[in-house]
Amino acid sequence: MPRRHLVVGGGTAGMNAMRTIREEEAERSEITLVSAEKPYSRMVLPYYLDRSIAESHVFTATAAVLAEWGVKTQLGRRAAKLDTVAHVCTLDDGTALEYDDCLIATGSSAVKAPVPGADLPGVHSFWTLDQCRALIADTKPGSHVVMVGAGFIAFTILNSILALGATLTIVEIAPRILPRMIDATGAQLVEGWLRQHGVTIRTDAKLTAIEKAKGRKRLRFATGGDLVCDVVIMATGIRTNLDWLKNSGIRINQGILVDDHLRSTVANVYAAGDVAEGPERVSGSAVVHAIEPTAQEHGRVAGANMAGKDVRYRGSLLMNIVEVCHLDVASFGAWDDPKAEAVTGLKADRPAYRKLLWTGDRLTGAIILGPSSDIWTTNDVGMLKGLVQAQMPLGRFKEYLWSNPFDIKPAYIASKTTARLLHETVLGRPAKAPGTTPVAV
Amino acid sequence: MRVLKITPEKCTGCLRCELACSYVQTGTFQPAKSVIRVSPFEGHTSYAPYTCTQCAEGWCMTACPVGAITINAAGAKDVLDDLCVGCKLCTIACPYGTMFYDPDTGKAFKCNLCEGDPACAHACPTAAITYEDVATVDWLGDFAAERTSRLLAGVS
Secondary structure (H helix, E strand, C coil): CCCEEEEECCCHHHHHHHHHHHHHCCCCCEEEEEECCCCECHHHHHHHHCCCCCHHHHECCCHHHHHHCCEEEEECCCEEEEECCCCEEEECCCCEEECCEEEECCCEEECCCCCCCCCCCCEECCCCHHHHHHHHHHCCCCCEEEEECCCHHHHHCHHHHHHCCCEEEEECCCCCCCCCCCCHHHHHHHHHHHHHCCCEEECCCCEEEEEEECCEEEEEECCCCCEEECEEEECCCEEECCHHHCCCCCCECCCEECCCCCECCCCCEEECHHHEEEEECCCCCEECCCCHHHHHHHHHHHHHHHCCCCCCCCCECCEEEEEECCEEEEEEECCCCCCCEEEEEECCCCCCEEEEEEECCEEEEEEEEEEHHHHCCCCHHHHHHHHHHHCCCCCCHHHHHHHCCCCHHHHHHHCCHHHHHCCCCCCCCCCCCCCCCCCCC | CCEEEECHHHCCCCCHHHHHHHHHHHCCCCHHHCCCEEEEECCCCEEEEECCCCCCCCHHHHHCCCCCEEECCCCCEEECCCCCCCCCHHHHHCCCCCCEEECCCCEEECCCHHHHCCHHHHHCCCCCEEEECCCCCCCCHHHHHCCCCCCCCCCC
């Protein structure tokens, strides 16, 4: 069994892997964590941005917890090189760490649109804790904030910016918002909703430059007038942190190619989270799902296998949810599969929309959208996830749902989806509570 | 562990479980805030309550990015309000549809078995909901499957 585990990256994937190694191992091993930042959750940064939580709330493991887990740390350091023949990882300060097996969980970084002025002070990214702190310092009640990009990350901080008392304008290069999360009908509905709530949206807007303008910023576009504002947030995408693995011999496609045990093409090197290209749940094909639940599951499965268990991963399921001005927007699975049969339901009198996508009599993707105040009075959000996850053959219930896309529950229950799901666990055993300190063996 | 055993044939649709649940869980008599939900079948000719199975995976618990869902002394998955930020990730991770979000508090909420003394089981006048040391199964599947003729009327 490997005696020395090296975990590169202290985000969701790395943290889950370390915890699972301690839960699963038969003999106490050595774990070393290399992380550029102290471990924290990016998911909750929007709640720190609007001060609904304290900064201390974002951290996922204190130094004391890591010590309790028996993890040696190299914090503030980045991995610079991986020698997969000698089994040595070299850090940016020259430190060489030998390993028996290694998990690559270096995640992603925010990328700014490559325009002149993108590096000016007051032009922010929102991805890391440091970037969150900088944005907090710059955003005041009455500030005019321009968000460049209308994707998922932008939408996760939309409420926070409004809660800070700022005025918000969203500019998007594509003809519509949320292009990688919902379809055009849903996007149109969300756009209308946001306009009603005082958010200005400009689509088809190609930013060409950002200039200083008497203490403020001037944004220039390929077409249409300039925008002058106080704060610019570039929510223009993320890029996986893989550059340091050049010449490592590990096969990289969109991400590090991993098998159903989260192993890369080098046997003792695993990858998890945003950097991993692994099996997708429904199709089985290799995908990068840069989302929190995938990082968590990848991390746990990789950790179990590093601890000597034989755990096969069933594959990741794409899922996203975001709430904007009390409108919930969620999508699951292959929600944009052009080959799927699709049925939609749209309420005339309120912003409520469903899309169900089918392959045969199985639900392979779904979009659900509605006011927070009523979406949670049904069980539909989770049940849609369950139907996609279980790949239930729905038989005649498919036709029922085809005519009644807002009435998920009777079909879910009568098709006995619960029976199919009850025995499934990610690690082949009940999950442990997060507060439970793994038993030191 | 003791779980909520549902015997749907005994349910009369009185909704006392929903009132008791919402009162104990949130302090208001408001079925919309109950985490046990009674559903009608066959055009309101029969009813059955549906709630969290306290599943082995605990999809809500493993999904939480800040460890705000734990296992309480009764063995139930339980939300720690002071840690929950309201990101709703648990609500899309739960494949049973039994993770809820309260817009009034901004927190997720779910069945926590009332920490070992479930109000719904107390309130049920017909023992359709009992708190017993049995293995959790799909309590409603067969019942619902036998009551689909109206649901599937008009479906070829």
